[in-house]
Amino acid sequence: MNLLALFEISDQNLNRLAQIPNLTVIKPDxxxxxxxxxxxxxxxxxxxxxxxxxxxxxxxxxQAYSAGVDYFSLDQLAQKRVLxxxxxxxxxEPIAETVLAYVLDFTRGIHAAERAxxxxxxxxxxxxxxxxxxxxxxxxxxxxxHIGQQIAKRLQQFSVKTVGVNRHGHPVDYFDQVTKDDHTxxxxxxxxxIINIMPLTTATRHFFDDRFFxxxxxxxxxxxxxxxxxxxxxxxxxxxxxHQLAGAALDVFEQEPLPADSPLWSMANVLIxxxxxxGFKEYGxxxxxxxxxxxxxxxxxxxxxxxxxxxxxxx
Amino acid sequence: MNLLALFEISDQNLNRLAQIPNLTVIKPDxxxxxxxxxxxxxxxxxxxxxxxxxxxxxxxxxQAYSAGVDYFSLDQLAQKRVLxxxxxxxxxEPIAETVLAYVLDFTRGIHAAERAxxxxxxxxxxxxxxxxxxxxxxxxxxxxxHIGQQIAKRLQQFSVKTVGVNRHGHPVDYFDQVTKDDHTxxxxxxxxxIINIMPLTTATRHFFDDRFFxxxxxxxxxxxxxxxxxxxxxxxxxxxxxHQLAGAALDVFEQEPLPADSPLWSMANVLIxxxxxxGFKEYGxxxxxxxxxxxxxxxxxxxxxxxxxxxxxxx
Numbered sequence: 001m002n003l004l005a006l007f008e009i010s011d012q013n014l015n016r017l018a019q020i021p022n023l024t025v026i027k028p029d030x031x032x033x034x035x036x037x038x039x040x041x042x043x044x045x046x047x048x049x050x051x052x053x054x055x056x057x058x059x060x061x062x063q064a065y066s067a068g069v070d071y072f073s074l075d076q077l078a079q080k081r082v083l084x085x086x087x088x089x090x091x092x093e094p095i096a097e098t099v100l101a102y103v104l105d106f107t108r109g110i111h112a113a114e115r116a117x118x119x120x121x122x123x124x125x126x127x128x129x130x131x132x133x134x135x136x137x138x139x140x141x142x143x144x145x146h147i148g149q150q151i152a153k154r155l156q157q158f159s160v161k162t163v164g165v166n167r168h169g170h171p172v173d174y175f176d177q178v179t180k181d182d183h184t185x186x187x188x189x190x191x192x193x194i195i196n197i198m199p200l201t202t203a204t205r206h207f208f209d210d211r212f213f214x215x216x217x218x219x220x221x222x223x224x225x226x227x228x229x230x231x232x233x234x235x236x237x238x239x240x241x242x243h244q245l246a247g248a249a250l251d252v253f254e255q256e257p258l259p260a261d262s263p264l265w266s267m268a269n270v271l272i273x274x275x276x277x278x279g280f281k282e283y284g285x286x287x288x289x290x291x292x293x294x295x296x297x298x299x300x301x302x303x304x305x306x307x308x309x310x311x312x313x314x315x
Numbered sequence: 316m317n318l319l320a321l322f323e324i325s326d327q328n329l330n331r332l333a334q335i336p337n338l339t340v341i342k343p344d345x346x347x348x349x350x351x352x353x354x355x356x357x358x359x360x361x362x363x364x365x366x367x368x369x370x371x372x373x374x375x376x377x378q379a380y381s382a383g384v385d386y387f388s389l390d391q392l393a394q395k396r397v398l399x400x401x402x403x404x405x406x407x408e409p410i411a412e413t414v415l416a417y418v419l420d421f422t423r424g425i426h427a428a429e430r431a432x433x434x435x436x437x438x439x440x441x442x443x444x445x446x447x448x449x450x451x452x453x454x455x456x457x458x459x460x461h462i463g464q465q466i467a468k469r470l471q472q473f474s475v476k477t478v479g480v481n482r483h484g485h486p487v488d489y490f491d492q493v494t495k496d497d498h499t500x501x502x503x504x505x506x507x508x509i510i511n512i513m514p515l516t517t518a519t520r521h522f523f524d525d526r527f528f529x530x531x532x533x534x535x536x537x538x539x540x541x542x543x544x545x546x547x548x549x550x551x552x553x554x555x556x557x558h559q560l561a562g563a564a565l566d567v568f569e570q571e572p573l574p575a576d577s578p579l580w581s582m583a584n585v586l587i588x589x590x591x592x593x594g595f596k597e598y599g600x601x602x603x604x605x606x607x608x609x610x611x612x613x614x615x616x617x618x619x620x621x622x623x624x625x626x627x628x629x630x
Contacts, residue, residue, distance in 0.1 A: 093448050094423070097473070101419035108413045110420065113588040114429050120580040122572035124589035133408050133595050157472050158412070257437035265435040273428040274439035280448050 002026050002035070003295070004052060007044030007065045013288045020295065041298075043291050045071065053082070061298055063291040067091050067147070067278070068227055069309050070200035078311040085294050085307040086315075090286040091278035092150035095197070095225050098277040099151045100158075102249035103139075103193055106221050107132050111247070111271055134158040140165060140188050142181070142207070143197035143226060144172040145315075151195060163187055181207075185215040193221050199315035200227035208232060213239035221247045225277045228253040237263055240270065251277040317341050317350070318610070319367060322359030322380040328603045335610065356613075358606050360386065368397070376613055378606040382406050382462070382593070383542055384624050385515035393626040400609050400622040401630075405601040406593035407465035410512070410540050413592040414466045415473075417564035418454075418508055421536050422447050426562070426586055450474040455503050457496070457522070458512035458541060459487040460630075466510060466540075478502055496522075500530040508536050514630040515542035523547060528554035536562045540592045543568040548579075555582055566592040 003017065004026045017025055026035060028048055036055045042062045053059060053076065061083045064072070069086050077084055105111040109127040116123040137160050141148050144164040152162040152174035164175035165184050172178050179187055188194055194216075198204045208222070209232040222245050224231055233254050239245045247269035253262075256275055264270050290306055297305035309315060318332065319341045332340055341350060343363055351370045357377045368374060368391065376398045379387070384401050392399055420426040424442040431438040452475050456463050459479040467477040467489035479490035480499050487493050494502055503509055509531075513519045523537070524547040537560050539546055548569045554560045562584035568577075571590055579585050605621055612620035624630060 093450070094446075097419055097448055098423045098425070101416060101423050101425050104412055104416035105420065105425065108409070108416050108588075109591050109594070110413070110416050110586070110588055111429075113591070114426075114586065116589070117580060117587045118433055120575045120577075122589045124572070124591050127589065127591050128594040128598075129596065131409075131591060131594050131596070133412055135408070257439070260435045262435075265432060271425070271429060272432045273423075273425055274431070274437045274442065276424050276428065276439050276442050276446060279424070279443040279446050281444065281446070283443075 001040040002038055003041040003043060004028075004031070004039045004048075005043050006046045006049060007287065008284060009043070009288060010284060013285070013292075016288075016292060020299070023295075041295060053077070053080070056080070056082075061085070061294065061304065063087075063287075063294055064309075065287045068199055068315070070227060070229075070314065074309075074311045074314060083298075083304055084309040084311065085290065085304050086309055087287045087290050088307050089146055090283065090290075092147045094280045095147050095277045096150040096154045098251070098273070099195060099223060099225060100154050102223050102271060103134070103155070103160075103221070105249070105271060106247055107134060107137070111269075115268060134160050136161065137192040138163065138190060139193040139195060140184070140191040141175070141195045141197065142184075143199070144175060144178060145197070145199075147225075148172075148197045149174045151197065160193075163191070185212070188212075188220070189215060189217050191220055193223060195223045196226040196230055198226045198230055200229055201314040204230045206230070206232045208236065210235040210238065213244050216244045218243050219246050221245070221249065223249045225251050228256060233262075233264075237267075240267055245269075247271070249273075251275055316355040317353055318356040318358060319343075319346070319354045319363075320358050321361045321364060322602065323599060324358070324603060325599060328600070328607075331603075331607060335614070338610075356610060368392070368395070371395070371397075376400070376609065376619065378402075378602075378609055379624075380602045383514055383630075385542060385544075385629065389624075389626045389629060398613075398619055399624040399626065400605065400619050401624055402602045402605050403622050404461055405598065405605075407462045409595045410462050410592045411465040411469045413566070413588070414510060414538060414540060415469050417538050417586060418449070418470070418475075418536070420564070420586060421562055422449060422452070426584075430583060451476065452507040453478065453505060454508040454510060455480060455499070455506040456490070456510045456512065457499075458514070459490060459493060460512070460514075462540075463487075463512045464489045466512065475508075478506070500527070503527075503535070504530060504532050506535055508538060510538045511541040511545055513541045513545055515544055516629040519545045521545070521547045523551065525550040525553065528559050531559045533558050534561050536560070536564065538564045540566050543571060548577075552578055552582075555584060560584075562586070564588075566590055 002024050037057045040060050044065050059082050064086045067086050067088045109131040139155050139160050140163045142165045144166040162175050164172050164178040165181050169180035207230050249271040251273045294304045317339050352372045354367050355375050359380050374397050379401045382401050382403045424446040454470050454475050455478045457480045459481040477490050479487050479493040480496050484495035522545050564586040566588045609619045
């Protein structure tokens, strides 16, 4: 059996794979046209993935190394009866920490101070009246899955009121309140922070559009750690330009890398990070642990142990 | 009786003062040479404070609007039997939130991303291997008073190990370990974050010097939210230049405002905020509450209710 490794595997983890009988690890450089048809498992994805899926005759299971799987052709996987798993669960803590950093950067005047630092400017008197503590501020979090819950948990520790938005509106741990995604405009008007962590589906594409931003009161900070295409970028830029939003912290974008000529780069109230919110040094090891578990379970039972994606729902 | 108000008092709070019989509130512009000798109480300090202290014939009590009181001539106050109170207690939460923001800015790659943003640079691949989560990292906090404890409490919520340094080495809430300030070099070598929140006294002036920084392992982040002169600035710059430190977040400086030609402004691994870490919108109201309480208590009993400074210890 052949495992195509499209995400880096450490030597230590390669040794763990070597203990599985009859399994050969194929690296992208070793792929021949013949071998491409004989891949059983794929770890990761990238440019070569779709070609292998197209030509595969025995592909059984793909272990993605991301939580979102919107970049896969899910219909094609369903049709070819290929199982897909994500690595949901490992991003919760790093993304929650990143969101807290964004929030505190704005409330504590640090984002503005760093801008002033680039001009060697001491702006204490200007900043002091604008900064605040987090207690009793309000965050609306779109997406109440594992990552959304970890974000809400951290915010609650700082006495922030947390409102979750999802499709069913049922109570979820760490949220003071949960509302359905068609009842949100009243809720967001009263929010201080609007945080997106929804998966990208046809329902969430351009969810944050002109209509959404127009409903805001102007003091809100918008944070996107979900998926770039959930936001209509032009509408976001328009909202920032017209003070419908006080600021934004963005880790994901409709087009990545964010084009060098995007006006977002130079907007004073925008904080840009390059799709790193879920990263941490041990990411490779934790993602590999999920691959290993799913691989061993599949070889025994033909099923996945963890994180199988519902190909119809898209997450 | 005359209260000289050197820190702004809102109209609402002036109304509260008006209910104290026989109390006149004097603003700096109203000060005449005669009136200067007839001040009973001072709220705040600034340039005119020392002149009033010098000439006062009946000064009884000064309510400072800061936690640190190193800018007072404490000997002179003791000699003239003038009581001094600070506003300790109101800075704990804002400073703790600022410290968390600094820490997360470094661990989550945000400080570096913001630098790259100023050049419209997408540096995800460079940053991802350098970022981490906070769990099991180690912070050494110099100063275990109220603010130090609030910082430690927040860090513990993120599973950071907290070591406190003080003069006695006894256990303190929110610290996993407490050590005496003459046993610190071994402790700081193993730290990820070194945080100063000590008051400025003769014992803490230039506490962080060449000898201190030379003992470090090179991966540490140094954070100063205490007092600027606790740090030998030249030694700090040398440590940053020579990679004895991985970075620094600085809110206070030997000279404030930080001079425009200071090399600190442009160092890539330095985050500068303009002495705002303890600020928040309601600061004036909370400081005034302490003044009001101390004033009322003094008028009844000749004593202060809260936050009296030990003029010998200096805090």
